Amino acid sequence: MIHELLLALSGYPGTIFTWNKRTGLQVSQDLPFLHPSETSVLNRLCKLGSDYIRFTEFIEQHTGHVHPQEHHTNQPNQTGLHGIYLRAFCTGLDSMLQPYRQALLDLEQEFLGDPHLTISHVNYKLDQFQLLFPSVMVVVETIKSQKIHGCQILETVYKHSCGGLPPVRMALEKILAVCHGVMYKQLAAWMLHGLLLDQSEEFFVKQGPSAGGAGANQEEEEEDLGLGGLSGKQLRELQDLRLIEEENMLAPSLQQFSLRTEMLPSYIPIRVAEKILFVGESVQMFENHNHSPSRAGSILKHQEDLFAAELHRLKQQPLFSLVDFENMIDRIRSTVAEHLWTLMVEESDLLEQLKIIKDFYLLGRGELYQVFIDLAQQMLKTPPTAVTEHDVNVAFQQAAHKVLLDDDNLLPLLHLTVDYQGKDSKDASGPRDGATPPQDTSPREVPPTGWAALGLTYKVQWPLHILFTPAVLEKET
Numbered sequence: 001m002i003h004e005l006l007l008a009l010s011g012y013p014g015t016i017f018t019w020n021k022r023t024g025l026q027v028s029q030d031l032p033f034l035h036p037s038e039t040s041v042l043n044r045l046c047k048l049g050s051d052y053i054r055f056t057e058f059i060e061q062h063t064g065h066v067h068p069q070e071h072h073t074n075q076p077n078q079t080g081l082h083g084i085y086l087r088a089f090c091t092g093l094d095s096m097l098q099p100y101r102q103a104l105l106d107l108e109q110e111f112l113g114d115p116h117l118t119i120s121h122v123n124y125k126l127d128q129f130q131l132l133f134p135s136v137m138v139v140v141e142t143i144k145s146q147k148i149h150g151c152q153i154l155e156t157v158y159k160h161s162c163g164g165l166p167p168v169r170m171a172l173e174k175i176l177a178v179c180h181g182v183m184y185k186q187l188a189a190w191m192l193h194g195l196l197l198d199q200s201e202e203f204f205v206k207q208g209p210s211a212g213g214a215g216a217n218q219e220e221e222e223e224d225l226g227l228g229g230l231s232g233k234q235l236r237e238l239q240d241l242r243l244i245e246e247e248n249m250l251a252p253s254l255q256q257f258s259l260r261t262e263m264l265p266s267y268i269p270i271r272v273a274e275k276i277l278f279v280g281e282s283v284q285m286f287e288n289h290n291h292s293p294s295r296a297g298s299i300l301k302h303q304e305d306l307f308a309a310e311l312h313r314l315k316q317q318p319l320f321s322l323v324d325f326e327n328m329i330d331r332i333r334s335t336v337a338e339h340l341w342t343l344m345v346e347e348s349d350l351l352e353q354l355k356i357i358k359d360f361y362l363l364g365r366g367e368l369y370q371v372f373i374d375l376a377q378q379m380l381k382t383p384p385t386a387v388t389e390h391d392v393n394v395a396f397q398q399a400a401h402k403v404l405l406d407d408d409n410l411l412p413l414l415h416l417t418v419d420y421q422g423k424d425s426k427d428a429s430g431p432r433d434g435a436t437p438p439q440d441t442s443p444r445e446v447p448p449t450g451w452a453a454l455g456l457t458y459k460v461q462w463p464l465h466i467l468f469t470p471a472v473l474e475k476e477t
Helices: 002-009 036-062 084-096 098-113 119-125 129-146 152-161 166-193 232-242 270-289 304-316 322-347 350-360 366-376 388-402 470-476
Strands: 017-020 024-027 205-207 224-227 257-259 414-418 454-458
Touching: 002 017, 002 036, 002 098, 002 119, 017 036, 024 036, 036 084, 036 119, 036 129, 084 098, 084 129, 084 152, 084 166, 098 119, 129 152, 129 166, 152 166, 166 270, 166 304, 166 322, 205 270, 257 270, 270 322, 304 322, 322 350, 350 454, 366 388, 388 414
Parallel strands: none
Antiparallel strands: 017 024, 205 257, 414 454
16 A cells, blocks of 8 residues: 555555545545554645645646646646746746655655555655645645736745745745746846847836836835936936827837836835836847947947856855845946946037037027027918928028028938928828927817917937937927
Protein backbone atom coordinates (compact mmCIF):
# COMPACT_ATOMS: atom_id res chain seq x y z
CA MET A 1 0.00 0.00 0.00
CA ILE A 2 2.96 2.31 0.55
CA HIS A 3 3.65 2.45 -3.19
CA GLU A 4 0.01 3.29 -3.86
CA LEU A 5 0.32 6.09 -1.29
CA LEU A 6 3.45 7.50 -2.95
CA LEU A 7 1.78 7.32 -6.36
CA ALA A 8 -1.29 9.13 -5.01
CA LEU A 9 0.89 11.81 -3.41
CA SER A 10 2.61 12.18 -6.81
CA GLY A 11 -0.73 12.96 -8.45
CA TYR A 12 -1.77 9.50 -9.63
CA PRO A 13 -4.69 8.21 -7.52
CA GLY A 14 -6.07 4.70 -7.83
CA THR A 15 -8.54 2.40 -6.08
CA ILE A 16 -7.09 2.68 -2.56
CA PHE A 17 -6.64 6.43 -2.72
CA THR A 18 -9.47 7.93 -4.74
CA TRP A 19 -9.75 11.40 -6.26
CA ASN A 20 -12.86 13.56 -6.07
CA LYS A 21 -12.93 17.05 -7.51
CA ARG A 22 -14.83 18.46 -4.54
CA THR A 23 -13.31 16.59 -1.61
CA GLY A 24 -9.88 15.89 -3.09
CA LEU A 25 -7.76 12.81 -2.39
CA GLN A 26 -9.14 10.39 0.20
CA VAL A 27 -8.56 6.88 1.52
CA SER A 28 -11.14 4.40 0.31
CA GLN A 29 -13.67 3.47 3.01
CA ASP A 30 -13.74 -0.18 1.90
CA LEU A 31 -10.46 -1.21 3.55
CA PRO A 32 -11.24 -3.27 6.69
CA PHE A 33 -7.56 -3.85 7.59
CA LEU A 34 -6.93 -0.14 8.33
CA HIS A 35 -7.14 1.09 11.92
CA PRO A 36 -9.00 4.43 12.38
CA SER A 37 -5.75 6.07 13.54
CA GLU A 38 -4.02 4.92 10.33
CA THR A 39 -6.91 6.27 8.29
CA SER A 40 -6.52 9.61 10.06
CA VAL A 41 -2.78 9.78 9.27
CA LEU A 42 -3.39 8.75 5.65
CA ASN A 43 -6.10 11.39 5.19
CA ARG A 44 -3.72 13.98 6.61
CA LEU A 45 -1.19 12.97 3.98
CA CYS A 46 -3.92 12.97 1.35
CA LYS A 47 -4.43 16.69 1.95
CA LEU A 48 -0.88 17.21 0.71
CA GLY A 49 -1.66 15.08 -2.33
CA SER A 50 -4.84 17.07 -2.99
CA ASP A 51 -2.96 20.37 -2.90
CA TYR A 52 -0.22 18.97 -5.12
CA ILE A 53 -2.76 17.77 -7.70
CA ARG A 54 -4.47 21.18 -7.73
CA PHE A 55 -1.10 22.90 -8.08
CA THR A 56 -0.20 20.74 -11.08
CA GLU A 57 -3.64 21.30 -12.61
CA PHE A 58 -3.18 25.04 -12.31
CA ILE A 59 0.34 24.91 -13.79
CA GLU A 60 -0.65 22.67 -16.67
CA GLN A 61 -3.72 24.74 -17.42
CA HIS A 62 -1.71 27.93 -17.90
CA THR A 63 1.67 26.71 -19.13
CA GLY A 64 1.38 23.10 -20.27
CA HIS A 65 4.73 22.34 -18.60
CA VAL A 66 3.42 19.52 -16.40
CA HIS A 67 2.68 16.13 -17.92
CA PRO A 68 -1.10 15.53 -18.17
CA GLN A 69 -2.61 13.22 -15.60
CA GLU A 70 -5.65 11.03 -15.96
CA HIS A 71 -7.85 12.74 -13.41
CA HIS A 72 -7.85 16.14 -15.12
CA THR A 73 -6.97 15.67 -18.78
CA ASN A 74 -10.45 16.58 -19.99
CA GLN A 75 -10.86 19.80 -18.01
CA PRO A 76 -11.36 22.88 -20.19
CA ASN A 77 -9.69 26.20 -19.49
CA GLN A 78 -12.55 28.16 -17.96
CA THR A 79 -10.68 30.66 -15.82
CA GLY A 80 -9.86 33.14 -18.57
CA LEU A 81 -6.52 33.87 -16.90
CA HIS A 82 -3.59 34.56 -19.20
CA GLY A 83 -0.40 36.58 -19.52
CA ILE A 84 3.35 36.32 -19.08
CA TYR A 85 3.21 37.17 -15.37
CA LEU A 86 0.85 34.27 -14.80
CA ARG A 87 3.18 31.96 -16.68
CA ALA A 88 6.09 33.22 -14.59
CA PHE A 89 4.08 32.56 -11.44
CA CYS A 90 3.40 29.01 -12.63
CA THR A 91 7.10 28.54 -13.35
CA GLY A 92 7.97 29.65 -9.81
CA LEU A 93 5.23 27.47 -8.38
CA ASP A 94 6.56 24.45 -10.28
CA SER A 95 10.06 25.06 -8.90
CA MET A 96 8.59 25.28 -5.39
CA LEU A 97 7.12 21.80 -5.86
CA GLN A 98 10.47 20.28 -6.78
CA PRO A 99 11.57 19.60 -3.15
CA TYR A 100 8.26 17.80 -2.59
CA ARG A 101 8.82 15.59 -5.63
CA GLN A 102 12.36 14.89 -4.48
CA ALA A 103 11.08 13.95 -1.01
CA LEU A 104 8.73 11.39 -2.59
CA LEU A 105 11.61 9.91 -4.59
CA ASP A 106 13.74 9.69 -1.43
CA LEU A 107 10.89 7.94 0.39
CA GLU A 108 10.55 5.40 -2.37
CA GLN A 109 14.27 4.65 -2.17
CA GLU A 110 14.04 4.27 1.61
CA PHE A 111 11.08 1.89 1.39
CA LEU A 112 12.83 -0.18 -1.24
CA GLY A 113 15.80 -0.46 1.13
CA ASP A 114 13.71 -1.11 4.26
CA PRO A 115 10.22 -2.57 3.63
CA HIS A 116 9.41 -2.40 7.37
CA LEU A 117 9.13 1.40 7.50
CA THR A 118 5.67 2.62 8.48
CA ILE A 119 3.22 5.29 7.39
CA SER A 120 4.40 7.44 10.28
CA HIS A 121 7.77 7.69 8.56
CA VAL A 122 6.07 9.13 5.48
CA ASN A 123 4.16 11.55 7.69
CA TYR A 124 7.39 12.62 9.38
CA LYS A 125 9.28 13.18 6.12
CA LEU A 126 6.50 15.23 4.54
CA ASP A 127 5.57 17.23 7.61
CA GLN A 128 7.55 20.24 6.33
CA PHE A 129 4.96 20.70 3.57
CA GLN A 130 1.93 20.68 5.87
CA LEU A 131 2.24 24.42 6.50
CA LEU A 132 3.61 25.38 3.09
CA PHE A 133 1.04 23.89 0.74
CA PRO A 134 -2.14 25.35 2.32
CA SER A 135 -0.59 28.83 2.48
CA VAL A 136 0.48 28.77 -1.18
CA MET A 137 -2.91 27.33 -2.12
CA VAL A 138 -4.49 30.52 -0.69
CA VAL A 139 -2.43 32.56 -3.17
CA VAL A 140 -3.45 30.32 -6.09
CA GLU A 141 -7.12 30.46 -5.14
CA THR A 142 -6.92 34.26 -4.80
CA ILE A 143 -5.49 34.57 -8.30
CA LYS A 144 -8.17 32.26 -9.69
CA SER A 145 -11.16 33.74 -7.87
CA GLN A 146 -10.25 37.40 -8.33
CA LYS A 147 -8.74 36.89 -11.79
CA ILE A 148 -5.55 38.65 -10.78
CA HIS A 149 -3.73 39.88 -13.88
CA GLY A 150 -0.31 41.19 -14.84
CA CYS A 151 1.70 43.13 -12.28
CA GLN A 152 -1.16 42.66 -9.81
CA ILE A 153 0.20 39.14 -9.36
CA LEU A 154 3.38 40.72 -7.96
CA GLU A 155 1.30 42.58 -5.39
CA THR A 156 -0.69 39.47 -4.42
CA VAL A 157 2.39 37.29 -3.94
CA TYR A 158 4.20 40.07 -2.07
CA LYS A 159 1.36 40.60 0.43
CA HIS A 160 1.13 36.88 1.21
CA SER A 161 4.91 36.63 1.60
CA CYS A 162 4.88 39.14 4.46
CA GLY A 163 4.04 36.48 7.04
CA GLY A 164 5.64 34.94 10.08
CA LEU A 165 6.17 31.43 8.72
CA PRO A 166 9.73 31.16 7.34
CA PRO A 167 9.05 28.25 4.91
CA VAL A 168 6.06 30.06 3.42
CA ARG A 169 7.89 33.36 3.22
CA MET A 170 10.95 31.84 1.53
CA ALA A 171 8.85 29.89 -0.98
CA LEU A 172 6.77 32.91 -1.97
CA GLU A 173 9.87 35.10 -2.21
CA LYS A 174 11.33 32.63 -4.71
CA ILE A 175 8.12 32.72 -6.74
CA LEU A 176 8.15 36.52 -6.57
CA ALA A 177 11.74 36.60 -7.84
CA VAL A 178 10.70 34.60 -10.92
CA CYS A 179 7.83 37.01 -11.56
CA HIS A 180 10.19 39.97 -11.15
CA GLY A 181 12.23 38.54 -14.02
CA VAL A 182 9.37 39.38 -16.39
CA MET A 183 9.12 42.90 -15.00
CA TYR A 184 12.85 43.51 -15.48
CA LYS A 185 12.65 42.36 -19.10
CA GLN A 186 9.80 44.78 -19.75
CA LEU A 187 11.72 47.54 -17.99
CA ALA A 188 14.82 46.88 -20.10
CA ALA A 189 12.82 47.07 -23.35
CA TRP A 190 10.99 50.23 -22.25
CA MET A 191 13.82 52.19 -20.63
CA LEU A 192 16.69 51.21 -22.91
CA HIS A 193 14.94 50.96 -26.28
CA GLY A 194 11.61 52.75 -25.90
CA LEU A 195 9.68 49.56 -26.66
CA LEU A 196 6.48 48.81 -24.77
CA LEU A 197 6.26 45.00 -24.94
CA ASP A 198 2.87 44.49 -23.34
CA GLN A 199 0.42 42.64 -25.56
CA SER A 200 -1.84 41.60 -22.68
CA GLU A 201 -1.87 44.98 -20.87
CA GLU A 202 0.02 43.69 -17.85
CA PHE A 203 2.70 46.37 -17.36
CA PHE A 204 2.19 49.53 -15.29
CA VAL A 205 3.04 51.72 -18.30
CA LYS A 206 0.51 51.93 -21.10
CA GLN A 207 0.10 53.73 -24.39
CA GLY A 208 -2.65 56.30 -24.29
CA PRO A 209 -3.87 58.95 -21.87
CA SER A 210 -4.23 58.42 -18.16
CA ALA A 211 -7.55 56.98 -17.03
CA GLY A 212 -7.94 59.69 -14.40
CA GLY A 213 -6.33 61.51 -11.54
CA ALA A 214 -6.29 58.57 -9.13
CA GLY A 215 -2.59 57.98 -9.53
CA ALA A 216 -1.71 61.63 -9.16
CA ASN A 217 -3.34 61.79 -5.75
CA GLN A 218 -1.33 58.94 -4.30
CA GLU A 219 1.79 61.02 -3.84
CA GLU A 220 2.02 64.80 -4.16
CA GLU A 221 5.71 65.42 -3.53
CA GLU A 222 7.56 67.47 -6.13
CA GLU A 223 10.05 64.85 -7.26
CA ASP A 224 12.69 66.34 -9.55
CA LEU A 225 13.00 64.36 -12.76
CA GLY A 226 16.28 65.97 -13.71
CA LEU A 227 15.09 67.89 -16.79
CA GLY A 228 15.84 71.48 -15.87
CA GLY A 229 14.02 71.13 -12.56
CA LEU A 230 11.00 69.47 -14.15
CA SER A 231 9.09 67.64 -11.44
CA GLY A 232 6.86 64.62 -11.64
CA LYS A 233 3.77 66.72 -11.05
CA GLN A 234 4.80 69.20 -13.74
CA LEU A 235 5.43 66.35 -16.17
CA ARG A 236 1.92 65.05 -15.52
CA GLU A 237 0.53 68.55 -16.14
CA LEU A 238 2.40 68.74 -19.45
CA GLN A 239 0.98 65.37 -20.39
CA ASP A 240 -2.53 66.50 -19.47
CA LEU A 241 -2.12 69.60 -21.64
CA ARG A 242 -1.12 67.33 -24.49
CA LEU A 243 -4.49 65.59 -24.29
CA ILE A 244 -6.54 68.64 -25.31
CA GLU A 245 -8.27 67.89 -28.60
CA GLU A 246 -5.74 65.10 -29.11
CA GLU A 247 -7.23 63.61 -32.25
CA ASN A 248 -7.19 66.87 -34.22
CA MET A 249 -4.22 68.66 -32.76
CA LEU A 250 -1.43 66.15 -32.19
CA ALA A 251 0.98 65.11 -34.88
CA PRO A 252 0.39 61.44 -35.76
CA SER A 253 3.94 60.49 -34.75
CA LEU A 254 3.65 61.89 -31.21
CA GLN A 255 2.51 59.03 -28.99
CA GLN A 256 1.13 59.46 -25.51
CA PHE A 257 2.06 57.18 -22.63
CA SER A 258 0.84 57.12 -19.06
CA LEU A 259 0.85 55.03 -15.92
CA ARG A 260 -1.57 52.19 -15.33
CA THR A 261 -1.63 52.74 -11.58
CA GLU A 262 -3.84 49.76 -10.79
CA MET A 263 -1.00 47.53 -12.01
CA LEU A 264 1.71 49.23 -9.94
CA PRO A 265 2.84 47.08 -6.96
CA SER A 266 2.62 48.86 -3.62
CA TYR A 267 6.33 48.38 -2.91
CA ILE A 268 7.25 50.49 -5.97
CA PRO A 269 6.40 54.16 -5.15
CA ILE A 270 4.68 56.20 -7.80
CA ARG A 271 7.64 58.60 -7.84
CA VAL A 272 9.79 55.75 -9.17
CA ALA A 273 7.13 54.80 -11.70
CA GLU A 274 7.05 58.42 -12.93
CA LYS A 275 10.80 58.28 -13.53
CA ILE A 276 10.41 55.03 -15.47
CA LEU A 277 7.67 56.64 -17.57
CA PHE A 278 9.81 59.73 -18.21
CA VAL A 279 12.86 57.72 -19.32
CA GLY A 280 10.88 55.43 -21.60
CA GLU A 281 8.99 58.31 -23.24
CA SER A 282 12.24 60.19 -23.82
CA VAL A 283 14.00 57.19 -25.34
CA GLN A 284 10.96 56.32 -27.44
CA MET A 285 10.68 59.90 -28.74
CA PHE A 286 14.39 60.05 -29.55
CA GLU A 287 14.48 56.68 -31.32
CA ASN A 288 11.41 57.45 -33.44
CA HIS A 289 12.54 60.92 -34.56
CA ASN A 290 16.33 60.65 -34.73
CA HIS A 291 16.68 60.99 -38.50
CA SER A 292 19.32 63.70 -38.69
CA PRO A 293 22.91 62.48 -39.24
CA SER A 294 24.17 65.36 -37.09
CA ARG A 295 22.18 63.97 -34.19
CA ALA A 296 23.20 60.37 -34.67
CA GLY A 297 23.88 58.57 -31.44
CA SER A 298 22.12 57.22 -28.43
CA ILE A 299 20.20 59.21 -25.85
CA LEU A 300 21.74 56.82 -23.29
CA LYS A 301 25.23 57.72 -24.55
CA HIS A 302 25.86 54.14 -25.71
CA GLN A 303 25.53 52.82 -22.16
CA GLU A 304 22.71 50.41 -23.00
CA ASP A 305 24.89 47.38 -22.33
CA LEU A 306 25.96 48.75 -18.96
CA PHE A 307 22.40 49.49 -17.89
CA ALA A 308 21.21 46.13 -19.22
CA ALA A 309 23.87 44.43 -17.08
CA GLU A 310 22.65 46.41 -14.05
CA LEU A 311 19.07 45.30 -14.66
CA HIS A 312 20.25 41.70 -15.05
CA ARG A 313 22.14 41.95 -11.75
CA LEU A 314 18.99 43.16 -9.99
CA LYS A 315 17.03 40.37 -11.63
CA GLN A 316 19.42 37.79 -10.14
CA GLN A 317 18.94 39.08 -6.59
CA PRO A 318 16.75 36.75 -4.50
CA LEU A 319 15.00 39.68 -2.79
CA PHE A 320 13.73 42.91 -4.32
CA SER A 321 15.61 45.95 -2.97
CA LEU A 322 13.85 49.27 -3.50
CA VAL A 323 17.05 51.20 -2.70
CA ASP A 324 19.08 49.38 -5.37
CA PHE A 325 16.17 49.54 -7.81
CA GLU A 326 15.61 53.27 -7.42
CA ASN A 327 19.35 54.02 -7.58
CA MET A 328 19.58 52.21 -10.89
CA ILE A 329 16.50 54.03 -12.23
CA ASP A 330 18.03 57.35 -11.12
CA ARG A 331 21.26 56.64 -12.99
CA ILE A 332 19.39 55.95 -16.22
CA ARG A 333 17.14 58.98 -15.69
CA SER A 334 20.11 61.26 -15.05
CA THR A 335 21.80 60.11 -18.26
CA VAL A 336 18.64 60.69 -20.29
CA ALA A 337 17.89 64.05 -18.66
CA GLU A 338 21.45 65.29 -19.25
CA HIS A 339 21.23 64.38 -22.93
CA LEU A 340 17.81 66.03 -23.29
CA TRP A 341 19.09 69.17 -21.58
CA THR A 342 21.99 69.40 -24.03
CA LEU A 343 19.71 68.67 -26.97
CA MET A 344 16.97 71.13 -26.04
CA VAL A 345 18.74 74.00 -24.31
CA GLU A 346 22.03 74.06 -26.20
CA GLU A 347 21.57 72.45 -29.62
CA SER A 348 17.93 73.42 -30.20
CA ASP A 349 18.33 76.81 -28.47
CA LEU A 350 15.36 76.67 -26.13
CA LEU A 351 15.80 80.29 -25.03
CA GLU A 352 15.49 81.48 -28.62
CA GLN A 353 12.31 79.44 -29.02
CA LEU A 354 10.88 81.03 -25.88
CA LYS A 355 11.71 84.46 -27.34
CA ILE A 356 9.85 83.53 -30.52
CA ILE A 357 6.79 82.53 -28.49
CA LYS A 358 6.99 85.82 -26.61
CA ASP A 359 7.40 87.92 -29.76
CA PHE A 360 4.65 86.37 -31.85
CA TYR A 361 2.16 84.79 -29.45
CA LEU A 362 2.43 87.32 -26.62
CA LEU A 363 2.81 90.30 -28.99
CA GLY A 364 6.36 91.04 -27.94
CA ARG A 365 6.94 92.51 -31.40
CA GLY A 366 4.21 95.11 -31.05
CA GLU A 367 5.46 97.16 -33.99
CA LEU A 368 5.00 94.11 -36.28
CA TYR A 369 1.37 93.67 -35.30
CA GLN A 370 0.72 97.42 -35.51
CA VAL A 371 1.86 97.45 -39.14
CA PHE A 372 -0.07 94.22 -39.82
CA ILE A 373 -3.29 95.68 -38.42
CA ASP A 374 -2.96 98.69 -40.68
CA LEU A 375 -2.41 96.46 -43.73
CA ALA A 376 -5.10 93.86 -42.96
CA GLN A 377 -7.77 96.13 -41.52
CA GLN A 378 -9.88 96.28 -44.65
CA MET A 379 -9.68 92.59 -45.63
CA LEU A 380 -10.59 91.34 -42.13
CA LYS A 381 -13.52 93.68 -41.51
CA THR A 382 -15.82 91.44 -43.55
CA PRO A 383 -16.65 87.72 -43.16
CA PRO A 384 -13.73 85.60 -44.42
CA THR A 385 -13.68 83.82 -47.75
CA ALA A 386 -11.46 81.18 -49.35
CA VAL A 387 -8.82 83.73 -50.35
CA THR A 388 -8.71 85.64 -47.07
CA GLU A 389 -6.07 83.38 -45.52
CA HIS A 390 -3.72 83.87 -48.48
CA ASP A 391 -4.21 87.64 -48.41
CA VAL A 392 -3.53 88.00 -44.68
CA ASN A 393 -0.35 85.93 -44.94
CA VAL A 394 0.87 88.21 -47.74
CA ALA A 395 0.08 91.17 -45.49
CA PHE A 396 1.91 89.51 -42.62
CA GLN A 397 5.01 89.02 -44.80
CA GLN A 398 4.85 92.65 -45.93
CA ALA A 399 4.56 93.82 -42.32
CA ALA A 400 7.58 91.72 -41.38
CA HIS A 401 9.66 93.31 -44.13
CA LYS A 402 8.57 96.82 -43.11
CA VAL A 403 9.80 96.32 -39.53
CA LEU A 404 13.00 94.74 -40.85
CA LEU A 405 12.09 91.22 -39.70
CA ASP A 406 13.82 89.33 -42.49
CA ASP A 407 14.71 86.04 -40.80
CA ASP A 408 14.48 83.58 -43.68
CA ASN A 409 14.51 80.62 -41.28
CA LEU A 410 11.77 81.93 -39.00
CA LEU A 411 9.11 83.34 -41.30
CA PRO A 412 8.37 80.03 -43.13
CA LEU A 413 7.56 78.47 -39.76
CA LEU A 414 4.86 81.06 -38.99
CA HIS A 415 1.49 80.94 -40.72
CA LEU A 416 -1.74 82.82 -40.13
CA THR A 417 -4.92 80.79 -40.44
CA VAL A 418 -8.43 82.00 -41.12
CA ASP A 419 -11.38 79.76 -40.45
CA TYR A 420 -14.31 80.18 -42.81
CA GLN A 421 -17.42 78.28 -43.73
CA GLY A 422 -16.57 75.20 -45.81
CA LYS A 423 -12.90 75.10 -44.85
CA ASP A 424 -13.26 71.82 -42.90
CA SER A 425 -14.14 69.87 -46.04
CA LYS A 426 -11.14 71.26 -47.90
CA ASP A 427 -8.69 70.65 -45.06
CA ALA A 428 -9.84 67.12 -44.27
CA SER A 429 -6.23 65.99 -44.24
CA GLY A 430 -5.75 67.89 -40.98
CA PRO A 431 -3.40 70.66 -39.88
CA ARG A 432 0.27 70.52 -40.66
CA ASP A 433 2.80 69.39 -38.07
CA GLY A 434 2.90 71.60 -35.01
CA ALA A 435 0.02 73.71 -36.24
CA THR A 436 -2.30 75.41 -33.79
CA PRO A 437 -5.85 75.89 -35.04
CA PRO A 438 -7.54 79.27 -34.69
CA GLN A 439 -9.54 80.15 -31.66
CA ASP A 440 -12.56 77.98 -31.17
CA THR A 441 -15.36 79.05 -33.49
CA SER A 442 -17.97 76.56 -34.51
CA PRO A 443 -17.56 75.43 -38.14
CA ARG A 444 -21.34 75.62 -38.46
CA GLU A 445 -21.35 79.38 -37.79
CA VAL A 446 -20.10 82.00 -40.19
CA PRO A 447 -17.55 84.23 -38.37
CA PRO A 448 -18.86 87.82 -38.37
CA THR A 449 -15.44 89.21 -39.32
CA GLY A 450 -12.06 87.89 -40.32
CA TRP A 451 -10.61 89.00 -36.99
CA ALA A 452 -12.85 86.49 -35.14
CA ALA A 453 -11.50 83.64 -37.31
CA LEU A 454 -7.82 84.62 -37.22
CA GLY A 455 -5.25 82.22 -35.76
CA LEU A 456 -1.49 81.73 -35.73
CA THR A 457 0.40 78.49 -36.26
CA TYR A 458 4.05 77.81 -35.56
CA LYS A 459 5.85 74.69 -36.75
CA VAL A 460 7.89 73.64 -33.73
CA GLN A 461 11.10 71.82 -34.56
CA TRP A 462 12.04 68.46 -33.05
CA PRO A 463 12.65 67.80 -30.13
CA LEU A 464 11.05 70.94 -28.67
CA HIS A 465 7.65 69.61 -29.70
CA ILE A 466 7.49 67.71 -26.41
CA LEU A 467 7.43 71.06 -24.58
CA PHE A 468 5.65 73.29 -27.11
CA THR A 469 2.74 70.99 -27.79
CA PRO A 470 -0.16 72.25 -29.93
CA ALA A 471 -2.28 72.43 -26.79
CA VAL A 472 0.30 74.68 -25.10
CA LEU A 473 0.53 76.93 -28.14
CA GLU A 474 -3.24 77.19 -28.32
CA LYS A 475 -3.32 78.57 -24.79
CA GLU A 476 -0.99 81.35 -25.89
CA THR A 477 -3.23 82.49 -28.75
